[in-house]
Amino acid sequence: MGQAGAYGELERVPTGIAGLDDILGGGLFRGGVYIVQGTPGSGKTIFGNQACYTHAGASPAGSHAGASPEHRALYVTLLAESHSRMLGHIAPLGFFRAGLIPDRITYLSAFRTLQDEGLAGLLTLLRREIAIREASLLVLDGLVAAEESAASTLEFKTFIHELQTQAAATGATALLLTSASAGADMVAAEHTMVDGLIALSSRFSGWRAERELEVRKFRGSGFLRGRHSVRITDDGIRVFPRIEARLRLPSRRDHVEGAPLTTGSPSLDAMLGGGLPHHSTTLVGGPSGIGKTTLGLQFLGADPGAPGLLCGFYESEAAILAKARALDLPVAGLIGDGRVGVMWQPATEGLIDEICTDLLGTIRNRGVRRVFIDGLDAMCRIAGDQDRIVRIFAALTAEFRALGVTAMYTRETDLRGTFLDAPSGAPSLRQTSSVAENVVLMRSCVLRSGVHRLVAVAKARDARIDPRLRIFDIRPGGLAIDDGPERAEAILADRDASSHGGE
Numbered sequence: 001m002g003q004a005g006a007y008g009e010l011e012r013v014p015t016g017i018a019g020l021d022d023i024l025g026g027g028l029f030r031g032g033v034y035i036v037q038g039t040p041g042s043g044k045t046i047f048g049n050q051a052c053y054t055h056a057g058a059s060p061a062g063s064h065a066g067a068s069p070e071h072r073a074l075y076v077t078l079l080a081e082s083h084s085r086m087l088g089h090i091a092p093l094g095f096f097r098a099g100l101i102p103d104r105i106t107y108l109s110a111f112r113t114l115q116d117e118g119l120a121g122l123l124t125l126l127r128r129e130i131a132i133r134e135a136s137l138l139v140l141d142g143l144v145a146a147e148e149s150a151a152s153t154l155e156f157k158t159f160i161h162e163l164q165t166q167a168a169a170t171g172a173t174a175l176l177l178t179s180a181s182a183g184a185d186m187v188a189a190e191h192t193m194v195d196g197l198i199a200l201s202s203r204f205s206g207w208r209a210e211r212e213l214e215v216r217k218f219r220g221s222g223f224l225r226g227r228h229s230v231r232i233t234d235d236g237i238r239v240f241p242r243i244e245a246r247l248r249l250p251s252r253r254d255h256v257e258g259a260p261l262t263t264g265s266p267s268l269d270a271m272l273g274g275g276l277p278h279h280s281t282t283l284v285g286g287p288s289g290i291g292k293t294t295l296g297l298q299f300l301g302a303d304p305g306a307p308g309l310l311c312g313f314y315e316s317e318a319a320i321l322a323k324a325r326a327l328d329l330p331v332a333g334l335i336g337d338g339r340v341g342v343m344w345q346p347a348t349e350g351l352i353d354e355i356c357t358d359l360l361g362t363i364r365n366r367g368v369r370r371v372f373i374d375g376l377d378a379m380c381r382i383a384g385d386q387d388r389i390v391r392i393f394a395a396l397t398a399e400f401r402a403l404g405v406t407a408m409y410t411r412e413t414d415l416r417g418t419f420l421d422a423p424s425g426a427p428s429l430r431q432t433s434s435v436a437e438n439v440v441l442m443r444s445c446v447l448r449s450g451v452h453r454l455v456a457v458a459k460a461r462d463a464r465i466d467p468r469l470r471i472f473d474i475r476p477g478g479l480a481i482d483d484g485p486e487r488a489e490a491i492l493a494d495r496d497a498s499s500h501g502g503e
Helices: 020-024 044-057 083-090 111-133 143-149 153-170 189-193 266-271 292-301 317-326 331-336 352-366 376-383 388-402 429-433 486-501
Strands: 033-038 073-077 105-109 137-141 173-179 196-205 208-218 227-233 236-240 281-286 308-312 340-344 370-374 406-412 438-447 450-459 470-475 478-481
Touching: 020 208, 033 044, 033 153, 044 073, 044 083, 044 105, 044 137, 044 173, 044 236, 073 111, 083 105, 105 111, 111 137, 111 143, 111 153, 143 153, 143 173, 153 173, 153 189, 227 352, 236 352, 266 450, 266 470, 266 478, 281 292, 281 388, 292 308, 292 317, 292 331, 292 370, 292 406, 292 478, 308 331, 308 352, 317 331, 317 340, 331 340, 340 352, 352 370, 352 376, 352 388, 376 388, 376 406, 388 406, 438 486, 450 486, 470 486
Parallel strands: 033 173, 033 196, 073 105, 073 137, 137 173, 281 406, 281 438, 308 340, 308 370, 370 406
Antiparallel strands: 196 208, 208 227, 227 236, 438 450, 450 470, 470 478
């Protein structure tokens, strides 16, 4: 199948790089020429090979027995590295399939041709081999060697132009892999001529080294601009589009109408004006050990018919299950039979966009309706760029609503449960609460030798709340919250009297 009519829609070619096609709006264009540029060790060779194996392993769109030929890829190297050594490096990766070599994927060294015959000889070789192999994808690894062999800038630009003409005539998509020095941001002549430029890089964030990808140019369609996180796994390269860019608009229209949902605590439901608003997001703030996780587990177990998901950063699934069983919470049985899933991300090191991508993927795959994110503070630290966290949660909140999800997440406060700026420039609770439709605050109160737990509702979407404090205890079954504020008022009055009496 060739390209569409002269002014029709161009055919897309998937890259085979997970997440990259989302950034590009669907993949590369058939017959286009694209530069993949990166510093040494940034993953260019894996990128090129992964694209080849995915392309050659896929069936052409609309193909059937006796129809168009299979997809084939031609990988041409201009550097002196042996193919056996390169294949040895990529063989352990999940995309590698030895059975595709040499019929569907051909490796060819053009290093000697470039040395002996120059760019003209290289063009002749590429033209001949693409025709003989019936290749629909060309990877030219080592474009910098071709540039260095050119007698002038004009000769190299002519080479790029002839390569574009060849790609357009045959419909073979071309990836040109080239190196870039660290921090290089110059616009080379060839960058202005090709159909797209994809830059791979690595940067330090504190002590961590993070891989990134940026699409700097892409003709023919819109794309997600800016930097996106990259991870090289056992399966190859995986790109995580910046979540606030990917979800700049929710995936579907949201529906906020519906009956309030129970938190699992009748008293807290009453304080909220009848329960949690349908498809809303709730921030639970409080000091460590006050009972935030217990409330979240109660919330997950309050409706056995609604699939749930816990995304935690501090306690493993085994620890969460032990806590739920110790408190005799219904969620323990729901976790055991798979109706509530657990995602555990240790709060040591990770990629915020990977966490959000996996979270949303799990929600969609499992049809989740209740989500509890235990540890916004850990997500803030993992995010690195603290300015992003409010935008990330704004995007997540909108997408949760679109997916029909009611969510709850926790964040630490001081012992009094007041809104204070977090250390190291992290966003304040007041900032993060701006993307939460409901806010529940927990705090402790010391009176003589006793420590009392208190809870209050600061706001709830479209509801008339009771903002008065309540005393609560943690007992088997979860949080036992007083029906009225009387005991809290008495304790606070007694504490104030004791304080004034000591002055």
